[in-house]
Amino acid sequence: MSHPDNTLPRIGFAAWSGSGKTTLLKRLIPELRNRGLRPAVIKHAHHEFDVDKPGKDSYELRHSGANQTLVASSRRFALMVETPEIEEGATPDLDALCAKLDPARSDLILVEGFKNADLPRIEVYRKANDKPPLYPDTPGVVAVATDAGGLPFHGPVLPLDDPSPMADFIIEHLSLYPLLNG
Structure with a gap:
């Protein structure tokens, strides 16, 4: 609807x-x-979390400085957005x-x-x-x-x-x- x-x-x-x-x-x-x-x-989540894993391409691209990383397959996609402007713990x-x-x-x-x-x-x-x-x-x-x-x-x-x-x-x-x- x-x-x-x-x-x-x-x-x-x-x-x-x-x-x-x-x-x-x-x-x-x-x-x-x-x-x-x-x-x-x-x-x-009241704590840091990560849907990525070290060694995976998307993880490496995000950690190299990409502010947004979208990972897609034929069944789903995940968008990870870095939010440094939000105060830690807010x-x-x-x-x-x-x-x-x-x-x-x-x-x-x-x-x-x-x-x-x-x-x-x-x-x-x-x-x-x-x-x-x-x-x-x-x-x-x-x-x-x-x-x-x-x-x-x-x-x-x-x-x-x-x-x-x-x-x-x-x-x-x-x-x-x-x-x-x-």
């Missing part, structure tokens, strides 16, 4: 480290795809990153991290982490996915280990019904 203003609907996932955000997304993505949706993911601009995604290839963006971004988010809360829920102090929490009962949350409380109700919630919250199969 084409999005008139070239923006995709987004929903974020917030949690303490080790709560299972990525594990949850790995279950949720196939559920959304089975319903005919094409999710994109933007994940915030959070990248989520809107700018979302604008890099092709809205003709996806229907929604699942955002992992970016806790200060202005977007609706689902908190992933695991009782075993022995930490307090984020929702009292984190803006934009519209639902909580948890394995703990009895949370005093004002909105939907979703099961952590079943992606189907979460997919239902996201489809409803982001008004994605026109994009569904059948």
